[in-house]
Amino acid sequence: MNQLKTFLLLLAVLTSTKTRVVKALRDPLDRPNFVLFFVDDLGYGDLGFTGHPTTSTPNIDKLAWNGKTLTTWYSGCSVCSCSRAALMTGRQYPRTGIREVLGVVDTLGLPLEEVTIAEQLKKVNYTTGIVGKWHLGQRLAYLPSNQGFDYYLGIPYSDDMGNGKETSCSGDRKSEDPQTEEQDKMKGKPRPPRDNDYAAWYLPLVYQEHNRTRIVEQPLDLTKLAQKYNHFATKFIEDNKDDPFFLYFPFSHVHTTSGNNNKWNSMPNKQYASCSFQNRTKRGAFGDALAEVDWMIGNVYETLQCLGLEENTIILFTSDNGPxxxxxxxxxxxxxxxxxxAGYPWTGKASTWEGGIRMPAFAHWKGQIEPFSRTSQTISSMDVFPTFSHLAGVPLPDGIVLDGRDMADILLQENGQSKHDFLFFYGFCNGYWPRTGVAAVRHGPYKAHFCTSPGLGAYERTPTKYDKYPLLFNVEEDPSETFPICDGNTLPENDPDARAAIERILRAYAMEKATFEYGKIPPLPPGPGEGKGHYGVCCNRSTNCSCESLWDDNFQSRLFNVGSAEHHARYHEHLGEENHMKDTV
Amino acid sequence: MNQLKTFLLLLAVLTSTKTRVVKALRDPLDRPNFVLFFVDDLGYGDLGFTGHPTTSTPNIDKLAWNGKTLTTWYSGCSVCSCSRAALMTGRQYPRTGIREVLGVVDTLGLPLEEVTIAEQLKKVNYTTGIVGKWHLGQRLAYLPSNQGFDYYLGIPYSDDMGNGKETSCSGDRKSEDPQTEEQDKMKGKPRPPRDNDYAAWYLPLVYQEHNRTRIVEQPLDLTKLAQKYNHFATKFIEDNKDDPFFLYFPFSHVHTTSGNNNKWNSMPNKQYASCSFQNRTKRGAFGDALAEVDWMIGNVYETLQCLGLEENTIILFTSDNGPxxxxxxxxxxxxxxxxxxAGYPWTGKASTWEGGIRMPAFAHWKGQIEPFSRTSQTISSMDVFPTFSHLAGVPLPDGIVLDGRDMADILLQENGQSKHDFLFFYGFCNGYWPRTGVAAVRHGPYKAHFCTSPGLGAYERTPTKYDKYPLLFNVEEDPSETFPICDGNTLPENDPDARAAIERILRAYAMEKATFEYGKIPPLPPGPGEGKGHYGVCCNRSTNCSCESLWDDNFQSRLFNVGSAEHHARYHEHLGEENHMKDTV
Incomplete structure (x- = not known):
């Protein structure tokens, strides 16, 4: 009997992956934590686990291998804002009214009436945090605090929408404070502020804690951004380890910066990374930036491991749109x-060729998702909303059209099937700005294009092409879209399956066009301090939106420390106040 | 004390991957076994571990993950025969005289003077086996038996170089013996035999045991080929488990078959697989064929595991050329x-764009090669020869130029460096047939093209392009060869690194051209039964090279069973005899 006890004890010790026996805090299926990694402008081929030869992403690869690789994940849109609108709401982005990339001094944002994933999860008492790029409206009313997130640290839009600064990594450190001579130089430049708003000059780093908002840095230091993100993300997990949380991590990496327009940025490339990641990979500046993402993801996972949260946490990884x-x-x-x-190499971002919408993706959940597994079932970013809702036990909201489908079966079962019979891709076939319509559809193994055009930055070279019939590919057999089954001019005579598919596709297309309701964003009146020239995020208009950094050890240690009694007390704390709201946090 | 013993026993049981405790038979570093998987016409993007979305290669992926992924592996040539000449000899293929794809009734083959890997390993008493496609000469004198291999089962050339047959997988089985009506139909066809040799009509399956040779089937049954390969490979390992062996497995899959020319083949596609693999993958016929390769590789590995040979066996996996x-x-x-x-999508097989020569690859060696590791150090198929020689402890042959470099450091160490300062790619820029010359070179992160042209089957569309300067890419940062650093017309003004690299490349190119010695294949006089119209592999000329299969349980069980006293007794057993040498095995 004594030996049996010894045996059982040893068995427990030896079969656990750690020497320390870590127990799940809750039943793993009871409101699991969600960690959603969402990289910016990352392509399908950029990771080690998807075959890039010189990328260095060991942490991402390991998580992918130890989970289920999702080889057929479509983004909700081929550009930033609308992709995020689709992700956050589970709806085709034109339903939300977000039909374009939001600008830096825009008056629009994701309508407050839309229900976000964060708002869903708040219904069952999740703590919700977002770190990185929001890009669903930079006005205070549209920032994450008002969309279901308890905590936020990040850039409200893309990191090419203003200048960041950079700390030199060589011995001779450049001034970390650009207020002095360098800023004076900027003032002398003829470049006008956008819409007469100097907020467009410098990238802000914003922190929110419930409805308290603070501009931490402006311009933010790109070489130190990852450290701050990393601190936020790991501390958020530590501080919330005992209760269900949702950490949404939309990296501002690996979107390009404004490059030569960036007066503070001495990097030769339009990518950035901390000093310890610069010149670290064979892939150059993009590889360095991606390696930094990998480092952050590794740290998040290590934190989950150390706290024994692996079995209570489902991790999803994907990107917002193609490269x-x-x-x-x-x-x-x-x-x-x-x-x-296509005949042109610009089939990435803002195109509805596979390159623009087909994302690298995996799901990881120790104990629930089979390690080293793969599926090619069709998944959309829009599926995250209903899937998280299901796993958290929150009923779907009444009275709204959801386009996403619950993918829990695909993740948790060996042969889970996609619920997308027809997955429509809205896009920009007539050139970019807001001419949104159905550009393509995925149906079984088929992908049909109703129109094709190159991605952002290459529109002018090649006009949009509309054909008589849908341009049809079998993307399961021909993922590179090389050999059309229907070239758009002649129906495939000898392929009855394809002909029948085209007929089904045309019927579904007609139905989609007849029933789809485009959303309109209700105008939001100017808040305190807002108005023409004052919609952008600005720490201090008297200094043309350039201020010292508030990020120090004290600030860092106080993240998430505001007592709960104070929470939700102040609704519309305004960004534009000259004191950049030092009193609020 | 009793408890301690229990503990140690349990520890041993629980920490071994199998319940049975398996011990390495020899010191793992003492003449390890070599298993070399070499798939035909497989591209870099075709596997799960390199990112194909609908491929199903779980066994290959698992081996890759548990070993070191080699992301920068170049084939020795962009087409079959010369790629194999380079692999077998460690030399640039034009040195060997093999400058093209060998035909089915060719008089040429890899010169017997060339030292093959198999001949190297025989020097230290390895048992050597090859299963699959040889393609270095189909004449008896050139077959594997005469090039260092003890055992061979396979097709002597590509599986589109004649017709195979196929067994129907539906309930109503077609005749497995095509001799009767179907063959009569063939006889009525106007298609002439090649060089008046009917051997070109039907694919043969050849078996060799030392110098005894037998045509097992003609035409061979494509739906049963994998079963035979699998049987050979696993039995070879079992029969030779106690001593060092070299198993070279150049799959005839996933090369296309002759398709519509294949009168026996009722498949709609130019791919084949056993009944249990047909229609099994989402990727269609190619995916099914590849899944069958994966099955064979899984069986080989399982055999190694069961015999406790994992730690004594180094496995390499790659392909002969691009898709x-x-x-x-x-x-x-x-x-x-x-x-x-390039602007054309035909940058695969027979082109020296990366797609034609950049191969999927990994190395696996339990206990010696770090699992889940990756390297992008430049490796060539030509490196296999010196690497295996080193690991087996065989000195390199005197008096020959070896172009391959020992890659053992890259495989076994974390930061092993490539020894290829300049890796030249010989190719076919003036159209395919034997106009071989240096087409491109890899130097550090750079790849320089001296000329470019599309791959096999697309030459006529696009002429070869020669530029004033080398067309230069940084393929570490730009593996898709999208953005040239030098477009061939103008030197890069603002990139001193690239300019210096071009100068070094031009110097090395001049040196290579000045010193390179093209080999000539010494003519081999006709052997017994050979002569015009009689160089092809033919089981029986009186039946136009169509014979019943000899493969039955008895044949199968007798593989490798000829007593060693008989071995090497008869040197030039001839293939073409009408009895197809039933007496020799």
């Missing part, structure tokens, strides 16, 4: 999704 | 190596 290919070495790679038939 | 892209769905995929700048 921005005209950005030379600074853009990512769509890998196998080259869209050969 | 044959004009073959529609039946061709493979180069994945990220799309050669965008």
């Amino acid at each position: 921005w290919t005209p950005q030379h070495y600074d853009g990512g790679s769509y890998g196998i999704f080259s869209g050969e038939y | 044959w892209t004009p073959q529609h769905y039946d061709g493979g995929s180069y994945g990220i190596f799309s050669g965008e700048y």
